[in-house]
Amino acid sequence: MIDTLLMPFQFAFMHNAFYIVLIVSVPTSLLSCFLVLKGWSLMGDAVSHAVLPGIVLAYIAGIPLIIGAFVAGMTCALVTGFLADNSRVKQDTIMGVVFSGMFGFGVVLYTKVKSDVHLDHILFGNVLGVGPEDLWTAGIVSLIVSAILLMKWRDFLLHAFDPIQAKASGLAVGFLHYGMLAILSLTIVATLKAAGIILAIALLISPGAIAFLLTRRFEYMLMISVAVTMASMCFGLYISVFIDSAPAPTIVLVLTFVFIVVFVGTQIRNARVTT
Template identity: 55%
Template sequence: MDNLIQWFSEPFQFEFMQRALWAGLAVGAVCAVLSCYLVLKGWSLMGDAISHAVLPGIVIAYALGIALPIGAFISGLACALMSGYIKENCRVKEDTVMGIVYSGMFALGLVLFTKIKTEQHLLHILFGNMLGIQDFEFTQTVTLSLIVFAIIIVFRKDFLLYCFDRSHARVVGLPVGLLHYGLLVLLSLTIVATIQAVGVIMVVAMLVAPGMTAFVLTKQFAQMMWIALAVSLSSIVLGILISFHIDGATSACIVLVQAACFVLALTFSK
């Protein structure tokens, strides 16, 4: 029993582990709540698209000497708005539009990444560096996460009706267009807040796995959000602990725990 208690408590004796835990819980909470709407709306690929589309903005921001999150947000938002506009004004299906837009922007980011001489920290945007997050990055990540979380909770019923039945939302008088682009903006902000902790590659799983795990366990949206929160937050804690004891990549361990939770939930639901 003492060994088990020590296994849980030993990592959090270090300040950098405590900072990683709080940052992870912040992004885990907002990703869990948002993932429920993305799964319900069928926008899982949208999170993938925006997370990859932020790369050119990050590289350009570094080259211009401005804050990387500013470039990431502008680039991600441009991808989201471009995808939404093309979808609304042509016959091409939404998944095809997102595939074309995000592939093109990610390719542009890779070209810029190889041509512009950068320091090591840009690689952390790709793969995450939760244990090495600095004070400014920690404050920025937690602040953005709390803002997005609060907005989603306040307008949760409007977003739910829009994601479940867009036509019904329009009939009852909800601003469907505003909700559509508002959700895209919130998704962009979430990705900007998350990439510094878990990286571009892992943020997709953070935005899909909790909601999908909850989706296979319940048919009630309120329960779905609570289950997603529980899965996401517990995965953050367990992933950080496992990464400390095996000396592995923190973000990868978190995603592996979330994948294991989904497999267990799928097995249980069957």
């Protein structure tokens, strides 16, 4: 019985898989708190889809894929901001047009290029194929993103709630705005190997939404988000071995289940308080 329960830890590739999910859980959960409060969930969705053409073009150019992914993500964010500021169309509509267009462009490019990079790995991740280079890349990006968010969380929080007050307080609102976009792009790059493009968005929304339901204090929200994400990712990866499923979708299902349980629990608690 014990041997069966410990079976996933007997393989070296599973060790790397657990390492990378723990690494990426920190920046994604921290960032998700800001995205949920700021209402930028769709922006995370847009950027995560828009990195595909950047990855393909980077492969063609023979440069690191993460460079192409970051440039494409920032391009999507900047184009969305420019169009929203210079048209009557609402930002969520513009984001839908831009990210779907870039994603379609990326798929067309991919079909025209002979590559040994499997599209499924780009879209859904390949956490079981993580190597030392992937761990180093994710670790460095995660460290940078987490350090910035923890050091400047009060500034980002004020900007998320009230940009006008943030500007009146002397904060560099433009720097905070585009800095958050850059952090978002970097975080998606870090999660590509573990979760892929499509599923990365769940890691940028669910943790913050869960923590938001559990607490009203932002510093607690950050801690709860990190703890929930680490536990959910490790558990999802662990049970995926026994149910013979893909790790990344299993992790997302675990996060979704936790959100539903927390939501139902808070509704029951609020009903008892009101009665």
